[in-house]
Amino acid sequence: MARINEPFNGIIMNRRDYRERDQLVKILTDKQGPSMFLVRGARRKNFKMAADILPFTHGRYVSWLSSDRLNYIVAAQETHQFRNIGDDITANAYATFILELVDRAFEDGHDIGAWYGQILAALHLINDGQDPQVIANVLEVQLLGRFGVMPEWRHCVICGQNQKLMDYSEAYGGLLCVNHWDHDPHRLHLDAKTINYLRFFATLNLQKVDQVQVDQLVKRNLRWALDKIYGDQVGLRLRSKRFIDQMSDWTEELKKWRQ
Ligand SMILES: [Zn+2]
Structure with a gap:
């Protein structure tokens, strides 16, 4: 029937x-x-x-x-x-990456609850001209849990402290405060700003955001940190992400060439 x-x-x-x-x-x-x-x-x-x-x-x-x-x-x-996403190569690349990541993160045919609104909001923000890398980074942080990686972003995993200078440790699956950095020589050695953004992104409701601005250096560090965590802890390397990486290589080349 x-x-x-x-x-x-x-x-x-x-x-x-x-x-x-x-x-x-x-x-x-x-x-x-x-x-x-x-x-x-x-x-x-x-x-x-x-x-x-x-x-x-x-x-x-x-x-x-x-x-x-x-x-x-x-x-x-x-x-x-989303016309601007369709027309702009960078926006297009990041939106494609987000959708590919989402496709991997959720099983077909199962309710995804509040995620739908969050993903739709991400695409709206990119379409409205917000920085597509930053929007993608927010979802990358939040989707880690779907891949079984649940970093502790709230406080030091050893002592529970949340005011001190922090860094991220893959081995401990979360933040280490400055007093406990000696526990993991392979901690990511991230700067305070990048750590703060990662912590902020972990709970950010994109439906309540109208704009996001992150400076270039922090953006580069976020990109590096998330690539590292996704590479080491999730083991995911998406085709759409490779395209983004190649695209930024070309942009760098072009900049050098113009100088
Ligand atoms: Zn600590």
């Missing part, structure tokens, strides 16, 4: 061609987390939902579970495309 499901809110994550005329579209849904849908006729010219399933689009969708157990998107309403 075929049945129409409840309408849901969704963000288009990625899509690929399927059969001669169709597409498989992965949508981050507010009710079932990431889910794959079949869109019939999506590859045809003048397809009526063409705009609704473009990358970086969000809105309300109606799906239909067919007797062959496939979920079809049958209608869309009030969809909006």
Whole structure:
């Protein structure tokens, strides 16, 4: 028996061609987390939902579970495309990275609760011109828990102190205060500003943020620290992240060349 499901809110994550005329579209849904849908006729010219399933689009969708157990998107309403993300290569790269990270962090077909609002807010901020690296960093800090890494950002893991100078230790899975730095010679040796941002990002509700500004040096340190933690503790290396790294290499080259 075929049945129409409840309408849901969704963000288009990625899509690929399927059969001669169709597409498989992965949508981050507010009710079932990431889910794959079949869109019939999506590859045809003048397809009526063409705009609704473009990358970086969000809105309300109606799906239909067919007797062959496939979920079809049958209608869309009030969809909006994040146009600036689509047009700007840096914004595009970071938004793609966020969605790939989210795809890895959550199992298909499971409710993701408040995460949906947080991820949608991240894309809105990037689309509104906020620094895409910083927005991505906020989610990277917060998503660590989804990969089983739960750093203690509140206080020193040894003594519970939270006022002293802090550093991050991978071995201890959290902060070490200056009195306990001797416990881990491989602590990340981060500066106080970078540590403060990491601690701040851990609980930041992006739905309450209108702008974020972080200076270049701290941004570089955040990038380094999160790459290190994701590399060592999560073991994740995403294609979209490699693209971002290459892009920043090109930017550096270009700067040198212009000087
Ligand atoms: Zn301590």
